[in-house]
Amino acid sequence: MKILAADFVRSCLHPEEYPRERFPEIAFVGRSNVGKSSLLNSLVQRKGLAKISATPGKTRHVNFFRVATNDPILRVLYFVDLPGYGYAHISKAFRAQWVSIVDQYFQRLPAKRVVLFVLDCRGLSPLDQTTFAWLTDQGITPLLLATKVDKLPSHRHQASVDHIRQSLAIGETIRILTYSSRTHEGRVEVWGAIRERMMMEG
Numbered sequence: 063m064k065i066l067a068a069d070f071v072r073s074c075l076h077p078e079e080y081p082r083e084r085f086p087e088i089a090f091v092g093r094s095n096v097g098k099s100s101l102l103n104s105l106v107q108r109k110g111l112a113k114i115s116a117t118p119g120k121t122r123h124v125n126f127f128r129v130a131t132n133d134p135i136l137r138v139l140y141f142v143d144l145p146g147y148g149y150a151h152i153s154k155a156f157r158a159q160w161v162s163i164v165d166q167y168f169q170r171l172p173a174k175r176v177v178l179f180v181l182d183c184r185g186l187s188p189l190d191q192t193t194f195a196w197l198t199d200q201g202i203t204p205l206l207l208a209t210k211v212d213k214l215p216s217h218r219h220q221a222s223v224d225h226i227r228q229s230l231a232i233g234e235t236i237r238i239l240t241y242s243s244r245t246h247e248g249r250v251e252v253w254g255a256i257r258e259r260m261m262m263e264g
């Protein structure tokens with residue numbers, strides 16, 4: 063599969079600002095600094111597309127990118143970079159705000175949507191668990207992705223996946239993808255999983 067184009071569309075504070083055109087969407091959910099923007103860039107092979115920040119927690123915006131591929135199932139897509147949650151310096155009030163921003167986003171139904179729930183392969187925070195439960199309550203079954211695997215030796219990847227599975231109390235049948243935005247390990251598999259989900263969405 064080839065990426066034909068990947069462009070920033072708009073940064074939105076309110077749903078009224080979301081793009082009007084309806085394309086299938088891939089939404090990136092995860093805590094601040096987990097590697098959402100890096101993953102987005104890595105998937106489309108564009109280094110500086112989504113800003114990568116080492117000082118997280120600033121953005122409350124929902125960022126839309128338009129991606130075109132030569133895959134007939136994934137011809138034109140929106141990548142949606144949602145605000146991160148759980149940055150230590152941010153008050154509890156932000157949690158309510160985060161839920162409201164993300165909830166507003168999920169209220170709007172696109173043509174199709176795949177949610178990528180991005181986790182750190184080295185361990186989860188309680189907020190990851192809360193957020194997973196929240197997504198599940200909304201009827202959302204995200205694709206689970208453990209990133210930054212380059213930070214673990216490969217013989218520990220399986221243990222990390224098992225640990226995430228236990229922390230989220232999910233069964234063996236639910237797949238957890240592993241990824242590294244540094245080495246791009248997992249790119250083919252993640253695109254494959256996205257494609258499969260899009261086809262299931264009808």
Ligand SMILES: Nc1nc2c(ncn2[C@@H]2O[C@H](COP(=O)(O)OP(=O)(O)O)[C@@H](O)[C@H]2O)c(=O)[nH]1
Pocket residue numbers: 092093094095096097098099100101113114115116118146209210211212213241242243244245
């Ligand atoms: N080693 C390594 N570092 C990563 C990876 N993904 C992200 N990072 C780093 O983690 C930090 C946060 O990444 P970013 O994509 O901005 O996270 P976001 O806040 O979730 O969008 C940055 O310093 C990235 O360079 C990865 O796969 N491997």
Ligand SMILES: [Mg+2]
Pocket residue numbers: 098099100113114115143
């Ligand atoms: Mg980001």
